[in-house]
Amino acid sequence: MVVHETLLSRLKDKTLVVEAAKVGSKWAQNAADGTRFDVVNPATGEVLASLPALSAEDARQAVVDAKQAQKLWAKRTGKDRSVVLKRWHQLWIDNADDLALILTCEQGKPLAEARGEILYGASYLEWFAEEAKRIYGDIIPSHAENLRILVMKQPVGLVGAITPWNFPNAMIARKVAPALAVGCAMVAKPAAETPLSMLALAVLADRAGIPQGLFSVITARSSSEFGKEMTSNPDVAKITFTGSTEVGRILMRQGADQIKKLGLELGGNAPFIVFDDADIDAAVDGAMAAKYRNAGQTCVCANRIYVQSAIYETFVEKFSAKVSELKVGNGLDAGVTIGPLINAASVAKVREHIADALDKGGEIVVGGGVSDLGPLFVEPTVIRGATATMAVSREETFGPLAPVFRFETVEEVIALANDTEFGLSGYFYARDMARIFRVAEALEVGIVGVNTGLISTEVAPFGGVKQSGLGREGSRYGADDYLEIKYVCLGGQEV
Ligand code: NAP
Numbered sequence: 001m002v003v004h005e006t007l008l009s010r011l012k013d014k015t016l017v018v019e020a021a022k023v024g025s026k027w028a029q030n031a032a033d034g035t036r037f038d039v040v041n042p043a044t045g046e047v048l049a050s051l052p053a054l055s056a057e058d059a060r061q062a063v064v065d066a067k068q069a070q071k072l073w074a075k076r077t078g079k080d081r082s083v084v085l086k087r088w089h090q091l092w093i094d095n096a097d098d099l100a101l102i103l104t105c106e107q108g109k110p111l112a113e114a115r116g117e118i119l120y121g122a123s124y125l126e127w128f129a130e131e132a133k134r135i136y137g138d139i140i141p142s143h144a145e146n147l148r149i150l151v152m153k154q155p156v157g158l159v160g161a162i163t164p165w166n167f168p169n170a171m172i173a174r175k176v177a178p179a180l181a182v183g184c185a186m187v188a189k190p191a192a193e194t195p196l197s198m199l200a201l202a203v204l205a206d207r208a209g210i211p212q213g214l215f216s217v218i219t220a221r222s223s224s225e226f227g228k229e230m231t232s233n234p235d236v237a238k239i240t241f242t243g244s245t246e247v248g249r250i251l252m253r254q255g256a257d258q259i260k261k262l263g264l265e266l267g268g269n270a271p272f273i274v275f276d277d278a279d280i281d282a283a284v285d286g287a288m289a290a291k292y293r294n295a296g297q298t299c300v301c302a303n304r305i306y307v308q309s310a311i312y313e314t315f316v317e318k319f320s321a322k323v324s325e326l327k328v329g330n331g332l333d334a335g336v337t338i339g340p341l342i343n344a345a346s347v348a349k350v351r352e353h354i355a356d357a358l359d360k361g362g363e364i365v366v367g368g369g370v371s372d373l374g375p376l377f378v379e380p381t382v383i384r385g386a387t388a389t390m391a392v393s394r395e396e397t398f399g400p401l402a403p404v405f406r407f408e409t410v411e412e413v414i415a416l417a418n419d420t421e422f423g424l425s426g427y428f429y430a431r432d433m434a435r436i437f438r439v440a441e442a443l444e445v446g447i448v449g450v451n452t453g454l455i456s457t458e459v460a461p462f463g464g465v466k467q468s469g470l471g472r473e474g475s476r477y478g479a480d481d482y483l484e485i486k487y488v489c490l491g492g493q494e495v
Contacts, residue, residue, distance in 0.1 A: 004048045006041065006332075007105045011098050016200040019049050021219040023058050024065025025212035031055065037221045039196055042108040042340040042376050043330040051195060051219040056229040059187060062216035063235050066158050066185035069213030074155050074183035078133040085129035085181060088208035092122040092201070099169060099200055104331040106194045107168055108339035108376070109294050111331055121173030123458040124474060128181035131479050135182055148490040153483045155183035156261060157237035160230030162189050162223050162251075164243045165342050166297045168197035171242045174462070174473040175263075176201075176215060179240075179482045187216040187236070189226040191243075193342055195219050224250075231255040238263065238482070242299075245422070245467050263471035263481050265299065265463060267396050268424030271417035272302035272453075273439070275410075276310045278429035279451075284318045286453030287402070290427055292326060292380060295338050296400040297346070300425040300447065300455065304386070304393055306405045306413050316384050316404055320365040323402070326380045328371050340376035341399055350378050350399035356391045357383050357403060367400075388416065396422070410435065418444045423466030427453060446472075 003017050011017065020027045030036075031052040038047045073081065092099070100114040107114070138151035159179050163171040172188055179186045190198040195217070202217045218226055227247075230236050231254035240263035241251055248266045255262060272290055274283045290302035307315045329336035341347050347370065354368060367381030378400055386392065386403035393403070407413040417426060427449040428439050440448050446464040449455040456462060461472035471481045 004046050018199050022202040022217040024062045053221045056225045059218050059229045062187045065213035069211050070185035082129045082132040089125040091204040103197050106196050110336050117170050121170040124173040124177040127458040128177035132181040145495045146493045150488040152486045159184050159186045159238045160236045162241045165191035165193040168194035172198050175240045178478045182482045184482050185214045189218045189223050264469040266469040268299045269303045269420045269422040270425045272305045273428035274307045275430040276308040277431045283429035290453035291402050306407050312406045320382045323366045323380050353392045353397050360390050414442045421467045424464035424468035
């Protein structure tokens, strides 16, 4: 046991941190070859815990157990599944402080944000626990007098899940809640940087009475072996993945031979547009929330801020003043609003985007440097005079850099906003009603925030168009991703 004192001394329930993986119905303390990997606190560099580096063989065993467990789980009534999931939800809420602490220690975000993520994750479990009772089929008016047409919805079966490090609790919550609610089983692999949060949920799942084998958490240094096993194992019906578009493409190619079903929540390059009729102060607040939450490491992050010419200077001034008030530091410290980035590659990408923007005529208004707090801390930065030739206009920065672009007309900004292969989210601030409808309809994205910078909720469908993904998470539509439609044609009816 190497669990670090920073974490251990603050936990109310120390058993929530485990240095083992959940493989089917068993907790595995060690890999067959004895290899392990460390989980490191990005704020301090301290090793938090050591976990077994499991292999494809372990994932295969989890699939065997899950297959058996799923058959029995799917036979239970929706109400019965709902009761079990609600118990898990209650434990999730009861342990929110501890889960938030674990999350901040392994991921870096400020504690208040981490707590928000735990409650947001829990809200999916509550929502889908309710939905478990409402998986309705259909009776369709028949085309023939002696036939009846029934439509049933059935669970797809066993689902393999791969999740990223930026929301270690919420990303698995959005997958496991609908999957289990409709009668599926799940074998999941958390990102190597942040596995402790998902393992803590597996501990609570055991306590809640989630049947053994139904939810596995496989730990490993890299996800590629796990991805190959899930895409090639004929007992896995579907893969659900949240992460970069690049890895989404790999999984799609790997799953092609078996026509594997896919749910993909991929990268974004969100435009955030401020029109000249907007409430500028509200737009500044919205941009702060959409840009700097989780130090800019969210898939729905405002990546490109477009401001109409007449209000450009005023917006840049007010926005920069707010950005300069952000407090960078260890997420466990009071008052900190920006934590460290997850790793050195993320820091390098932000620095490259800043250097490229400066080369191409951009000007730094706030920030621009690395902080002296440690190698993974980056100063929140605002760049004015951003243009379409800059890397930041095409690529997701995934860090605390806000480039502000100037535009003149509605047509021009719609064309700029849509000039990307991504289509996850977009935001705009305006007051004119006709303009609001026109722009909301024209943006090529799956999610639009109008006069708000915060759009995530369990009651609405979350997902992208273009190369930002396939399928939706959350809302009544979210259950469909884990269901098959079966049509039954009932003959021999009396005429
Ligand atoms: P990433 O490199 O794609 O990593 C995400 C996950 O993919 C990790 O668990 C990683 O595991 C795994 N992975 C990497 N290579 C793999 C392979 N060959 N086969 C199977 N799995 C593999 O993405 P990231 O840069 O760390 O995360 C940020 C990205 O996620 C951004 O693009 C962001 O927009 C996107 N994201 C999207 C949403 C959404 O809902 N649309 C939400 C959050 C994040 P290991 O690191 O353990 O190998």
